[in-house]
Amino acid sequence: MEDRWNKTVRLPDGSTETVQSAAHGKGLRWRARYVDENGKEHAKGFGRKADAQNWLNKQVSDQVTGTWTDPALSAVTFGEMADRWIATKAVRAPKTVAGYRSLLDTIVLPHWKDIPLREVRFEDLQVWIASLSVDGSVRFEGKGLSASRVRQAHQLVGAVLRFAVKAKHLPANPAEGVELPSIPETEQRYLTHEQLHRVAVAAGRHRTLVLVLGYCGLRFGEAAALKVSNVDTEAGRIRVARSVTYVRKQGQLEGPTKGKQSRTVPVPAFLNALLKTEIKGRAPDELLFPPTRGDKWLTLGQARYSFQKATAAVDGCAGVRMHDLRHTCAALAIRSGANIKVVQRLLGHKSAVLTLDRYGHLYPDDLDAVAAAFDAAAGTAADALRTAAPLKPVRPPRKGA
Template sequence: MAHGQRTQRHRRRHRRLPDAPPRPVRQPRVTRKKASPPRQRRKDPNRHHPKHAKQRPTPDSSVRAGNGPIMATIEKYQTSRGETRYMVRYRKPDHTSTKKRGFTRKKDAQEWLAKHAVIDIRQGTYTDPTLSRTTIGQIHEQWTQERTPYWKPSSLERRNDTWRLYLQDSLEHLEISRLTTQYAQQLISRIAATYSRSTTEACIVTLRGITRTAIRDHLIPNDPMTGIHPPKNTTDRRHRYITVPQLLSLADAAARGNRLTDPQRNRDIILLLGFCGLRWGELAGLRVEDIDLTANRIHIRHNAHQMNDGTWVDGTPKGGKPRSVPMPRIVADTLKRRVENLQPNDLVFPSPSGGYLRTVNRKAGGWWRGAFNRAGLDSMPAHDLRHTAASIAVHAGANVKALQRMLGHANASMTLDVYADLFDSDLDMVAANINRAITVAESGET
């Protein structure tokens, strides 16, 4: 049977009748395939073997950081005179490219590269050769600008005076990379031989601030000020104290002074300095609102300081922290009478012109020196009455912590260092108590 006859028979057999219903459409069968687990790649146990590592072409005279990118290359070049020189190109830690030229031998370039561009970068002691030529004067200016928001005007003035008077001539144009420990020690030794220990300490603090700024900015690898300390204090300068009767006699002598200098004010100043231990700047900045007559307390919140140009600055007390000072009855009665008709923001001890009161000069003739002469006492600086206040407080039973809070010291150890001689009687008391305990023990045995 031919192919065409079979096809016609198939069509007649499956011919649809006219009245037959439509055939249902057969939907395709949908089968869901199960998700197969991910194929686990078989790891080659020898995949880290050196022979499997990808070989990268390395140019001659180059340095790599492990298997990372090239850090530096050594290149040959000709000078204008036709001489052969070598140049090192390398990347700094901030990924910027730089170069070092002028090596006569390739070996010298390789040694310099190993020291400055590989070891120092890996150890974090890299210094930029270009920036290391920055002068100390430029770094001092940067350091001063950075610290100005944190310093009081008086501190800023002292820092600038230290630099201008003692360090500027020797260090202003010196490159920071040329400042060695030997040079710094010779400079500090010359200053210590001529000036006081406090001046030497101020110079060391300024130099350390400069060198630490240079280390932070990666201008030098090490601090040349390491191991440099101020000379030991060999002078045995003991504080001078006056007794309570002598202090009262001095106050009365000040009240008998020239009426043009306000003798009653002068008496009140001596009582306040001698019994409460205020600094002169704290006394000059004292306001009526700082005196609490109910609690017998003086709240030290202000410190008046006169700048070199004659202007006054009302700042915070030393250390930046306010404190409260107790008042004995004689001081409270004096201040109560003095602030009776004043406004809360008025100064308690203004100058004759209404401004801040300038400190007294014990060497020049004035009401201060005249009061000591009339009282039969040797003149002393106004700050020494602060030592007298500490002595009176200790003999009244104040412990070290109470004395520290009264004087405004940073910590109790500083108070002990300054006024160690006031606590010598405590040692005698310890010895007496031990002897008493031994006596009691021996009497009990017998």
């Protein structure tokens, strides 16, 4: 620590004396200095010695505890850090990266772009998150965002700030612990076997597509990418290895499946016979479900047009979405006795936990079976007690024994 207003000089007789420096009365009197872990010197001026000492003590303490950050690094704006973060996501699926970019441009950056990282505080993040639900973002003022969209925005901000922490721009992530809106539970629609067949027939040229989605559990993009060679009618299997996804400003792109793992799904005999008829004489590299017009692959819009007309024509199916066919496959598999691991493999989920979270409620009979087993065991135990010889009473021990 240095007193800028005074300096110590050595007199001719060898003694020292404190005299005023050339900077006396100019600027802040006390200057604290330290050297960081990289050998770089940092200095800051203060009006009071106590303040200078407290600041210096904190810098040294933060270096010892590993929470110190370079002031120059924490001055980087959130927008600049977000650009660095998203540049590291180039290996992600194009649709995922496009989703990040959309969130940044429409919701996050309009508010946080020019704010230095050191000024991003927990309380400000909490107020901002709450305002998104009520007032929306700068781009969508007056219209609150859905709970799902608000959570996505928070996750993205948190990811950028975690990146900043790892890069030593921040000592801690201020986005941790922010209270988020609850996502309302949405009712999933499931078709019965009869409804599924009626919708398939009403869908016309997309009949087989509807049946494949409803009985094989494919995502629409996975079905759109299927080629004739992916269908093995001898074994009654479909190999799911690719998926087609629409990406904003880029159009349809083909890539790996959502879980980046191929899988083989079983095909019911009646559907296998239908597929055998439809692929007969077709080249192996032809699309199983070709587009209805000039697109390279069948689009969701093309399939949805005939599907919505079909669901509207079948009693009890109005409003069913095409993605509900995937839910239908899970429900029908569970009703047929499939365990959760089988359903997981059928749908291509990364873990059985995800499958349980989404479809575990479709296993209510297991609870009834447990209750029935308990009831039977309890009855057997009661009968055994009635027929067993009476037990001799146990006498209490004598005092002093």
